[in-house]
Amino acid sequence: MDCKEAAINILKYFSGELSREETGVLEEHFSGCAACRKELQEYQKVQDKLLQYPELGFDSSMRVCVLSALEEKETNTFWNSVLKYSFRLVLGTVLLLALGLGYERLYLRLDLSDLETSAELLKTPGTEGVDIVLEHLLLREIAAKEIDYVSAGNFQNALFLLQNKNTGNEKVRLILRDISDRKEEKLWSLRTAKKLKQMLVPEKAEAGGTSAAFPAELLYKAYAEEKKQNYEAAALLYREIIKNNPSEKELGQLAKILLKYTSKGKSAAAGVTAAGDGKNRIKLQLLSLDYEGAVKSLEAENPFGHNADQKYLLAFCYGRSGNPEKAAVLLEKLNTSLGAGNTEQKSAVEINLGILYYGLGNKEKAFRHFSKAKAVGMVENIDLSEYNNLVKYLFAGNIIPNDINGCRIKEGGDGQFIFEALADAWWVGEFRPKEGVWKDYDYFKFELYNPKQEKITMTFVVKPYKDAGYKNRLDYPVVLNPGKNTVEIELAGAMTNGGVVLDWKKSIAQWNLTYVKNNTSRLEGFQISNFRLEKGK
Amino acid sequence: MEQNTLTNEELMLLCGKGDKKCLEILIERHNKPLINYFYKLLGNAEDSRDFTQQTFMKIYEKAKSYKVTAKFTTWMYTIARNMYINEIIRRQKVKMGPLEEHGNYKSANPGAEIKVEKEETAKIIKEIIFLLPAEFKEVLILHVYQGLRCSDIALVLKCPEGTVWSRLHYAYKHFKKEYQKRTGENGL
Numbered sequence: 001m002d003c004k005e006a007a008i009n010i011l012k013y014f015s016g017e018l019s020r021e022e023t024g025v026l027e028e029h030f031s032g033c034a035a036c037r038k039e040l041q042e043y044q045k046v047q048d049k050l051l052q053y054p055e056l057g058f059d060s061s062m063r064v065c066v067l068s069a070l071e072e073k074e075t076n077t078f079w080n081s082v083l084k085y086s087f088r089l090v091l092g093t094v095l096l097l098a099l100g101l102g103y104e105r106l107y108l109r110l111d112l113s114d115l116e117t118s119a120e121l122l123k124t125p126g127t128e129g130v131d132i133v134l135e136h137l138l139l140r141e142i143a144a145k146e147i148d149y150v151s152a153g154n155f156q157n158a159l160f161l162l163q164n165k166n167t168g169n170e171k172v173r174l175i176l177r178d179i180s181d182r183k184e185e186k187l188w189s190l191r192t193a194k195k196l197k198q199m200l201v202p203e204k205a206e207a208g209g210t211s212a213a214f215p216a217e218l219l220y221k222a223y224a225e226e227k228k229q230n231y232e233a234a235a236l237l238y239r240e241i242i243k244n245n246p247s248e249k250e251l252g253q254l255a256k257i258l259l260k261y262t263s264k265g266k267s268a269a270a271g272v273t274a275a276g277d278g279k280n281r282i283k284l285q286l287l288s289l290d291y292e293g294a295v296k297s298l299e300a301e302n303p304f305g306h307n308a309d310q311k312y313l314l315a316f317c318y319g320r321s322g323n324p325e326k327a328a329v330l331l332e333k334l335n336t337s338l339g340a341g342n343t344e345q346k347s348a349v350e351i352n353l354g355i356l357y358y359g360l361g362n363k364e365k366a367f368r369h370f371s372k373a374k375a376v377g378m379v380e381n382i383d384l385s386e387y388n389n390l391v392k393y394l395f396a397g398n399i400i401p402n403d404i405n406g407c408r409i410k411e412g413g414d415g416q417f418i419f420e421a422l423a424d425a426w427w428v429g430e431f432r433p434k435e436g437v438w439k440d441y442d443y444f445k446f447e448l449y450n451p452k453q454e455k456i457t458m459t460f461v462v463k464p465y466k467d468a469g470y471k472n473r474l475d476y477p478v479v480l481n482p483g484k485n486t487v488e489i490e491l492a493g494a495m496t497n498g499g500v501v502l503d504w505k506k507s508i509a510q511w512n513l514t515y516v517k518n519n520t521s522r523l524e525g526f527q528i529s530n531f532r533l534e535k536g537k
Numbered sequence: 538m539e540q541n542t543l544t545n546e547e548l549m550l551l552c553g554k555g556d557k558k559c560l561e562i563l564i565e566r567h568n569k570p571l572i573n574y575f576y577k578l579l580g581n582a583e584d585s586r587d588f589t590q591q592t593f594m595k596i597y598e599k600a601k602s603y604k605v606t607a608k609f610t611t612w613m614y615t616i617a618r619n620m621y622i623n624e625i626i627r628r629q630k631v632k633m634g635p636l637e638e639h640g641n642y643k644s645a646n647p648g649a650e651i652k653v654e655k656e657e658t659a660k661i662i663k664e665i666i667f668l669l670p671a672e673f674k675e676v677l678i679l680h681v682y683q684g685l686r687c688s689d690i691a692l693v694l695k696c697p698e699g700t701v702w703s704r705l706h707y708a709y710k711h712f713k714k715e716y717q718k719r720t721g722e723n724g725l
Contacts, residue, residue: 011706017686046713050681053666054659056576058569059586063561066593070557073594 001029006036014043291320308334312349319356328356428528429461429512439504441533444489444511449527450480456515460489463510464502471498478513545609552600560597567610568593570683571617577678578621580667588624592617611689614679618693625671665715669708676701677708 006029012018013026030037222237295317298310311334318327335349354369450456462474474496478487494502540548540562548559571592575585595616603612666674679685679693687705691698716722
């Protein structure tokens with residue numbers, strides 16, 4: 001055994017993790033080599049110093065802290081789940097409104113997949129309940145600009161259960177009770193509650209005889225008129241209902257509002273740019289999935305510049321109408337204008353930017369935005385598969401390996417990952433790179449910054465198996481000009497020094513890049529970035 | 538107490554069935570190492586306690602899906618490390634500066650009467666470790682202070698064992714160099 005071979009095992013020996021057989025060989029080497037004995041002693045000295053780090057003591061309050069925190073969490077389980085669901089939904093709604101982009105997976109994950117179906121259902125007679133829920137969701141986001149997390153969550157729950165015909169369920173009752181109890185809610189909620197009550201718990205309604213007493217047909221007619229924007233006609237119908245059912249106070253109130261709305265609409269200038277009508281038009285365009293139309297309406301809505309909500313919506317429509325680049329630009333602008341305290345919107349914008357760039361194929365940018373969204377703190381609450389895919393893509397060894405020896409990874413300015421060679425490294429590379437990946441590619445590429453003033457030659461080495469000798473490995477000379485170089489290594493047909501073509505289908509044991517002019521050649525100052533495997537030239 | 542004689546893994550399986558007594562035993566056993574693990578990573582005693590508490594909560598929450606495929610400590614440090622990584626990402630993104638308590642050895646060990654020289658050494662060691670690149674720091678801490686074998690660290694880090702050894706090697710060299718730079722002590 002020579003010193004070079006021994007060097008690898010000294011640390012293992014020092015840590016007591018060397019096999020018995022190897023220990024014997026190393027100890028024999030120690031007996032005749034003062035340098036290696038010194039190396040061993042140095043490990044001991046460093047460790048002695050390291051162990052002088054002050055220790056914190058046992059925390060006697062930890063047990064109580066953990067248990068009471070757990071207890072508190074468990075007590076709130078029900079409300080937690082309700083809130084969590086609502087939270088996700090609202091985030092989903094914001095996402096949906098901000099950007100749809102046709103990423104159906106995102107839809108599904110956020111339980112909003114039924115929204116489009118629901119929009120389709122609008123055209124089917126007898127589904128007014130769905131219509132109202134949907135309108136409610138959109139109205140709240142567009143017109144009211146108020147987000148009531150819990151109630152929004154409940155509506156979606158209700159809709160979900162309704163479509164799954166899960167009637168009579170205890171959860172449905174709770175949701176309905178919650179909606180009904182919200183006296184401060186707008187009329188939409190109360191109407192929806194009533195409608196849902198009828199649709200979800202028909203057996204109960206029949207048993208109590210309320211369905212006969214309640215003029216459902218009249219109500220449907222009123223809904224229909226309202227939908228057609230015949231607000232006066234609708235209001236009159238609501239009034240008629242309340243005449244026979246004095247308990248339906250909210251309908252009376254609705255009638256009042258509708259009449260007011262009508263007179264307001266009348267007094268406003270004719271045309272879609274009138275505040276009420278304009279918003280209504282956008283709403284209808286969204287409901288009928290006419291995103292291009294909605295873009296036009298939104299662009300016309302405020303010629304003096306859009307507020308944050310309008311920008312969200314516009315970006316959503318851009319994305320939906322096949323213009324993701326424009327959506328990204330708008331969201332980037334919105335992102336810079338949002339204050340640091342506006343974490344919810346900021347997080348939603350970051351997520352959407354991530355999704356946009358992911359869709360546009362800019363994975364590094366996507367990763368950066370997802371990371372930012374994660375940093376703001378909301379992503380933890382949703383299962384963002386795009387993000388997970390990206391992490392896998394970037395770091396699982398497919399394209400960018402995560403553990404290049406002799407390098408430290410740092411994030412470059414524009415989402416690039418730079419592998420900076422360590423000051424005392426004399427080679428960079430990877431042991432056991434992911435199996436079965438190389439065969440699918442034609443080139444191994446990377447960018448390398450040569451800090452020296454002169455041309456240098458480095459060697460790209462591939463070892464097909466561990467400890468492959470000179471003949472059996474590939475030594476590929478790489479000539480580097482001073483400054484930045486893009487290095488391409490053609491994989492097909494690459495031969496070992498002994499003249500045998502390397503079989504990339506088999507796993508390889510190691511690749512590395514060395515610059516060993518003499519023993520003092522270290523890689524300090526070299527910047528290596530973007531290791532990648534590519535197809536074609 | 539009978540439960541006290543159970544192994545960590547057995548306690549975890551009982552935790553999965555909702556037995557909080559077993560969690561208490563695990564907390565008693567691993568509270569100090571975990572606090573010190575976070576303390577060395579984060580350099581702040583208060584944060585370390587918070588992170589330890591959260592780790593134990595996560596352990597209890599995940600106990601239902603716990604399977605004895607590796608040592609409990611390996612599993613525990615995997616959870617703890619994930620929490621640390623999330624924190625690092627958060628700090629990088631919100632551009633948080635060094636931790637307030639960083640370098641302030643006294644507050645980490647109030648009341649202890651240690652000679653000025655010793656205190657100074659501890660401060661330097663603390664600073665070097667704090668400033669070590671993250672990938673070397675975690676390997677060094679898990680190996681030297683937490684006593685994990687490199688094969689177990691490889692499981693925690695989900696990387697080849699060879700990578701752990703090379704990182705550990707760098708960590709030792711780096712520490713030595715930095716320590717000499719700061720103290721001029723060539724004997725190291």
